[in-house]
Amino acid sequence: MNLSVVILAAGRGKRMNSRKPKVLHEILGRPMLRYTIDAVKPLKPQNLLIVIGNGADAVRNKIDDKDISFVLQKELLGTGDALAAAQKLLKSSEGAVLVLNGDCPLMTTKTLRELLNNHKRSKNALSFLSFIDDSLSGYGRIMRDKGKVTGIVEDKHATKEERGSNELNGGVYVLESEVMNHLKRISRNASSGEYYLTDVVNIVSNAGGRLNAYNCPQEEIRGVNSRDDLYEVSKILNRRNISKLMEKGVTFINPETSVVHSSVSIGRDSIIHPNTYLEGKTSIGEDCVIYPGTRIFDSAIGNGVMVKDSSLIEESKVGSGAVIGPFAHIRPKSEIGRDVKIGNFVEIKSARIGDRTKASHLTYLGDSEVGRDVNIGAGTITCNYDGEKKHKTVIESGVFIGSDSQLVAPVTIGKGAYVAAGSTITRNVPSGALSISREKQKNLMGWAKKRELRVKS
Ligand code: UD1
Ligand code: CA
Numbered sequence: 086m087n088l089s090v091v092i093l094a095a096g097r098g099k100r101m102n103s104r105k106p107k108v109l110h111e112i113l114g115r116p117m118l119r120y121t122i123d124a125v126k127p128l129k130p131q132n133l134l135i136v137i138g139n140g141a142d143a144v145r146n147k148i149d150d151k152d153i154s155f156v157l158q159k160e161l162l163g164t165g166d167a168l169a170a171a172q173k174l175l176k177s178s179e180g181a182v183l184v185l186n187g188d189c190p191l192m193t194t195k196t197l198r199e200l201l202n203n204h205k206r207s208k209n210a211l212s213f214l215s216f217i218d219d220s221l222s223g224y225g226r227i228m229r230d231k232g233k234v235t236g237i238v239e240d241k242h243a244t245k246e247e248r249g250s251n252e253l254n255g256g257v258y259v260l261e262s263e264v265m266n267h268l269k270r271i272s273r274n275a276s277s278g279e280y281y282l283t284d285v286v287n288i289v290s291n292a293g294g295r296l297n298a299y300n301c302p303q304e305e306i307r308g309v310n311s312r313d314d315l316y317e318v319s320k321i322l323n324r325r326n327i328s329k330l331m332e333k334g335v336t337f338i339n340p341e342t343s344v345v346h347s348s349v350s351i352g353r354d355s356i357i358h359p360n361t362y363l364e365g366k367t368s369i370g371e372d373c374v375i376y377p378g379t380r381i382f383d384s385a386i387g388n389g390v391m392v393k394d395s396s397l398i399e400e401s402k403v404g405s406g407a408v409i410g411p412f413a414h415i416r417p418k419s420e421i422g423r424d425v426k427i428g429n430f431v432e433i434k435s436a437r438i439g440d441r442t443k444a445s446h447l448t449y450l451g452d453s454e455v456g457r458d459v460n461i462g463a464g465t466i467t468c469n470y471d472g473e474k475k476h477k478t479v480i481e482s483g484v485f486i487g488s489d490s491q492l493v494a495p496v497t498i499g500k501g502a503y504v505a506a507g508s509t510i511t512r513n514v515p516s517g518a519l520s521i522s523r524e525k526q527k528n529l530m531g532w533a534k535k536r537e538l539r540v541k542s
Contacts, residue, residue: 087180088201090130091171092121093282094187095138095158100311106140107309108187109147112319113326114346114364116147117309120190120322125183126152127194128201134174135187136167163279164256165271172265179262184282186256188309190318196301197257203299204259210294211264211286214255216303223310225254225283227298234298236287242276252298254283255306264289322347352388370405379410387423401433404440422457439482451475452494456482462506464489481516 098107108118118135125133137144138158145155158170168184175182181204185192196214204212215227225237226247237254238247264285271284289296309315326345327337334353337343342359349363352371357363362380369375370388378395387405392398396410400417403409406424413427416434421427425438428445436450439457444450446463452475453467465486467478476494480486484498487506498504499516508522 088128088130089132089175089180089182090125090128090134091168091175091182091184092118092125092133092135092187093164093167093184094118094144095136095141095161095167095170096188097139097161098188098310101315102312106144109140109143110309110315112190112315113322113344114348117190117315118144118148118187121185121187121192122148122150122153124192124194124197125185128183128197130183131180132175134171136171138167163274163277164282165268165280165284168282169268169271169280172268175265182260182262182265184258184260186308189256189306190309191305191307191321192257193305196305200257200259200299200301203297207295207297209259209296210261211258211289211296213258213286213298214301214306215252215298216255216301216306217251218253218303219251221253224308225256226250227252227254233290234286234296235290237281237283239281239283242274252300253306254298255301256308257306258282260285264294267292376410384415450478453478453480455480456484456500458482459484459486461486462488462490466491468493 364382393410404423422440444461
């Protein structure tokens with residue numbers, strides 16, 4: 086089937102009360118418009134056009150797919166005018182045109198395929214999606230006469246009797262080229278000054294063309310006009326992502342409070358606790374436990390990893406069997422080895438941590454390379470920044486760093502060396518050595534008693 090797709094995305098989105106174009110508002114990390122694009126691409130259209138107007142440059146910058154062309158609607162004169170603007174670019178192609186509003190991110194490819202099949206089977210000139218709802222307002226109401234569709238009346242212009250129709254317009258249409266030629270017959274609505282695409286339904290009906298509206302799941306039609314809609318739609322998309330993962334064997338303790346992007350994968354028998362955010366290109370292996378208050382984005386987590394409460398992992402890799410947190414921060418470009426322990430209030434930045442190494446408490450490891458089986462004592466700090474440049478710290482395998490040590494980079498601690506607690510290390514420590522850098526301890530005998538006497542006199 087020769088198919089062209091036009092997405093209408095030029096509107097102001099007044100009800101969002103935002104500086105940003107409505108179709109760029111993000112839902113689970115992606116602009117709303119991206120969902121519609123994803124739903125139509127599997128249909129392999131020969132043309133994919135997006136009509137832009139409000140915030141046109143911003144939309145162009147955000148959506149830079151090579152197979153998408155943009156059409157500028159000069160004045161925002163309504164959905165009928167928007168499609169007319171796209172018409173010039175479609176001229177060369179024969180065949181049906183699928184038109185969708187850019188603010189309906191819940192629409193699925195499956196429903197679009199069904200619409201196209203119904204359209205073809207019935208040899209319609211015009212087909213569109215409708216849904217039944219008694220409570221929603223603001224949608225076009227579909228008029229039928231003895232079952233035959235005769236027109237669409239916008240809610241705000243509907244008479245009381247017309248409001249009696251609970252069949253609402255979903256804003257997804259298939260038009261044959263002869264119907265595209267009717268667009269110029271749409272007249273301007275007297276009260277709003279807009280050209281309504283929906284008027285083409287009445288025009289086709291009057292001309293005796295074949296047309297019909299097909300019911301589809303109510304959920305898929307939900308449009309985003311307000312921040313409240315944005316929330317409702319996000320909730321549904323989030324739940325779809327979580328349900329897919331549940332089917333694959335992932336437990337969510339309280340799915341309503343977890344936020345999961347569609348690009349996240351999670352292995353079997355992993356358990357995701359409440360208030361967790363799993364974002365971007367994140368993969369989590371099997372048998373992991375992610376405890377409350379954790380956010381992970383663009384990261385790869387191995388199998389059997391435990392991320393304890395209130396931890397943040399960004400653009401990093403975590404090896405299988407590792408235990409992270411509570412209150413740990415793994416900053417970008419870090420690689421945590423297998424069975425590593427990164428504990429309470431530990432921050433890791435651009436660091437590679439070898440297998441079985443432990444940094445259990447209150448530590449900062451930045452721009453570092455740490456070997457295997459290293460023990461990093463509580464309060465260890467790599468001093469990686471001299472006020473101008475970042476420098477590297479190398480801690481070779483089997484090293485023991487005593488608590489409260491500062492390693493002033495650039496510095497290397499050789500294999501199997503020991504650093505005594507409380508040391509400030511400014512020079513390399515050779516392999517196997519013990520390095521102590523602190524004042525020798527003095528004990529002044531009986532000092533406390535002497536002080537007491539001094540205070541009393
Ligand atoms: C529209 C339909 C309504 C339907 C509803 C479904 C019309 C007149 N009404 O109403 O029957 O029930 O969608 O969601 O079509 N746009 C442009 N240029 C414009 C105006 C709008 O490109 O000049 C785009 C918007 O960016 C948006 C889409 O068209 O993506 C729909 O516009 P919107 O104003 O949201 O229409 P609704 O009032 O929701
Ligand atoms: Ca809308």
